Amino acid sequence: MGMFYYVSNHQLNEVPGLDDQGPDVLDDIDLEDFKFRLQEIHGEIKGILTRGRVLSGIGNAYADEILFDAKVDPFKPRKQLSPDELRRIHHNAHQVIVDATLVVRVRMNGQLDHKLRDFLAVHNKGWQECPDCGNKISQITVDKRITSYCRRCQPGMLIKN
Numbered sequence: 554m555g556m557f558y559y560v561s562n563h564q565l566n567e568v569p570g571l572d573d574q575g576p577d578v579l580d581d582i583d584l585e586d587f588k589f590r591l592q593e594i595h596g597e598i599k600g601i602l603t604r605g606r607v608l609s610g611i612g613n614a615y616a617d618e619i620l621f622d623a624k625v626d627p628f629k630p631r632k633q634l635s636p637d638e639l640r641r642i643h644h645n646a647h648q649v650i651v652d653a654t655l656v657v658r659v660r661m662n663g664q665l666d667h668k669l670r671d672f673l674a675v676h677n678k679g680w681q682e683c684p685d686c687g688n689k690i691s692q693i694t695v696d697k698r699i700t701s702y703c704r705r706c707q708p709g710m711l712i713k714n
Contacts, residue, residue: 574609578650582608587643591631598634598642599627599700608646617676617701619649626709627702675701 558568565571575590576582582590590607601607602616611619620627623641625634634642656672670677674684676699679692683703692701 574605575607576609578608578610578646582643584640584643588639591639594631596631597628598625598631601631602642602646610650611646613698613700614670614673614676615649615653617699618653618673619645621675621702621707622649624706626707627700629709675703677701 560568587607591601594601594604594606599616599620602611602619603613605611617627619642622645623638625638625642629638653672657669660669660672661667675690677692678690679699679701680689682688683690683706686703686705688703688705690701691704692699694700
């Protein structure tokens with residue numbers, strides 16, 4: 554799904570799309586900068602997180618995990634996010650990746666060809682019990698991308714009336 558470029562610092566401007574990427578999710582970006590980067594971007598929060606313009610390095614599976622931990626509906630439009638939801642997303646974006654890195658580093662044992670996801674709380678766990686409330690995890694697939702979430706822990710409207 555992605556590309557790997559091995560370049561020197563003076564070749565960075567030759568990497569397509571690199572200028573469009575936000576800071577890495579593991580960089581130390583403060584809440585105000587995070588909110589500022591979101592201002593001009595429209596759409597649902599999960600799609601925004603996975604595009605990489607606000608923070609880079611968040612894929613589909615980890616966007617599900619971040620939004621689950623933040624208790625935010627993945628389909629919620631960015632303009633409708635409350636200040637508290639923004640704060641929780643900002644905090645959890647960094648923390649989910651840090652926690653996952655620790656697990657993956659130990660369990661993969663240097664085998665880079667593995668896609669380790671069994672430890673995730675909700676992603677690709679549709680119809681299993683939510684680890685927080687016991688409700689069934691909902692899962693939809695659009696354009697071969699899975700979105701997994703708990704309707705009880707992450708309340709919202711999937712379809713506008």
